Amino acid sequence: MSELLQTPSQTVGPFFAYSLTPEPYNYDFKSIITGDMVSEDKAGNHIQIVGQVIDGQGEPISDAMIEFWQPDIKAIGRVGTGTDAKNRFVFNTIKPQSIDGQAPHICVIVLMRGLLVHAYTRLYFSDERTANQTDEVLQSVPEDRRETLIAQHGERRGKTVYTFNIIMQGDNETVFFDV
Amino acid sequence: MDKRDWSVHPSYLYPGYKSTIHRAPKRELLPIKANLSERTGPVFGLDSISPLDNDLTKNGRKNGEPIGERIVVAGRILDQHGQPIRNTLVEIWQANACGRYIHKVDQHDAPLDPNFLGGGRALTDDEGRYKFYSIKPGAYPWGNHPNAWRPNHIHFSLFGPNISTRLVTQMYFPGDPLLQYDPIYLGIPEKNRASMVSKFTLDLTEPNFALGFEFDIVLRGYHATPFGV
Numbered sequence: 001m002s003e004l005l006q007t008p009s010q011t012v013g014p015f016f017a018y019s020l021t022p023e024p025y026n027y028d029f030k031s032i033i034t035g036d037m038v039s040e041d042k043a044g045n046h047i048q049i050v051g052q053v054i055d056g057q058g059e060p061i062s063d064a065m066i067e068f069w070q071p072d073i074k075a076i077g078r079v080g081t082g083t084d085a086k087n088r089f090v091f092n093t094i095k096p097q098s099i100d101g102q103a104p105h106i107c108v109i110v111l112m113r114g115l116l117v118h119a120y121t122r123l124y125f126s127d128e129r130t131a132n133q134t135d136e137v138l139q140s141v142p143e144d145r146r147e148t149l150i151a152q153h154g155e156r157r158g159k160t161v162y163t164f165n166i167i168m169q170g171d172n173e174t175v176f177f178d179v
Numbered sequence: 180m181d182k183r184d185w186s187v188h189p190s191y192l193y194p195g196y197k198s199t200i201h202r203a204p205k206r207e208l209l210p211i212k213a214n215l216s217e218r219t220g221p222v223f224g225l226d227s228i229s230p231l232d233n234d235l236t237k238n239g240r241k242n243g244e245p246i247g248e249r250i251v252v253a254g255r256i257l258d259q260h261g262q263p264i265r266n267t268l269v270e271i272w273q274a275n276a277c278g279r280y281i282h283k284v285d286q287h288d289a290p291l292d293p294n295f296l297g298g299g300r301a302l303t304d305d306e307g308r309y310k311f312y313s314i315k316p317g318a319y320p321w322g323n324h325p326n327a328w329r330p331n332h333i334h335f336s337l338f339g340p341n342i343s344t345r346l347v348t349q350m351y352f353p354g355d356p357l358l359q360y361d362p363i364y365l366g367i368p369e370k371n372r373a374s375m376v377s378k379f380t381l382d383l384t385e386p387n388f389a390l391g392f393e394f395d396i397v398l399r400g401y402h403a404t405p406f407g408v
């Protein structure tokens with residue numbers, strides 16, 4: 001069978017919200033993917049993951065769209081950074097388990113105006129030191145850049161909150177993968 | 180899994196499109212060793228789709244019909260080996276006939292249409308086909324450079340079979356004189372630019388109702404072994 005050329009990628013642009021993340025932005029259209037990746041009563045360790053997307057001038061980006069794919073429970077999340085006063089994204093899920101011999105992780109897709117092709121990264125957890133030390137993907141990343149993939153554990157009002165910023169450019173540029 | 184073909188996709192940095200300058204990753208992408216997780220992805224069922232989701236001429240109505248030229252936009256979602264991608268989610272969004280987005284940040288001084296939202300979604304059928312009804316989107320100005328106008332376009336978002344096949348793209352219209360000036364379109368390597376332009380066809384045109392535009396989308400192949408080899 002003949003090979004076809006892949007359709008080229010284009011930027012998501014600044015105006016995706018009323019179709020892709022409508023409810024948090026108060027558009028009259030049902031959201032089918034939100035930052036709440038699991039129902040509140042799902043068994044597991046409920047966590048929140050919060051972060052900003054930072055551009056090359058050190059400014060938080062207000063029109064990025066972040067997607068989380070959590071392979072162990074096959075859950076998808078999607079959040080725009082335009083509804084929070086600090087341009088944060090907030091995801092609620094349960095802490096991932098190890099699968100396929102990998103450390104607990106979440107696959108992250110980054111889209112925004114000015115990004116002609118979406119970028120893939122991964123999120124690992126600061127309190128999974130042992131598992132992280134044997135994770136094949138994480139260990140393949142040069143040691144001085146590994147930290148960019150580690151969400152930092154914290155507590156806020158009795159809730160477990162991880163902080164994970166995505167840095168597009170500069171000294172601490174997040175590692176993006178050629179997935 | 181076939182690789183992303185970087186000879187057809189834009190590069191991250193395309194200075195003609197100014198927003199890329201402070202947002203494009205500057206370091207090389209790292210190869211990913213074990214990508215089992217990236218070979219899985221979300222599955223959407225009919226419960227994700229409401230009956231009017233693929234009909235943008237109806238899903239934003241408040242007190243009448245949206246203004247503009249009615250269109251049918253339909254096509255097939257295929258992998259690069261020509262295999263149809265079934266039951267996959269297709270999400271779209273666009274400006275109204277005047278070139279105005281309903282998005283609150285869009286400040287273009289053109290009228291909003293009270294009866295047009297501009298968002299839609301559909302699932303492909305067993306042959307990988309999707310179909311939307313909509314209003315032909317207008318061109319709109321943007322601040323990239325003096326007198327910059329985006330050509331008429333519809334934004335598309337797809338996951339495909341797993342997150343590695345994810346694609347966000349834009350569909351353009353045939354004969355649009357703005358394409359030759361648009362840095363977002365021109366950021367695509369020349370050899371596959373034409374694939375972004377839909378084809379007008381009488382086959383999809385519905386008599387006395389709507390003009391038909393065909394737009395096929397090709398995603399990365401995802402089978403362990405390519406077909407037909």
Ligand SMILES: [Fe+3]
Binds near residue numbers: 013015329332334
């Ligand atoms: Fe647009």
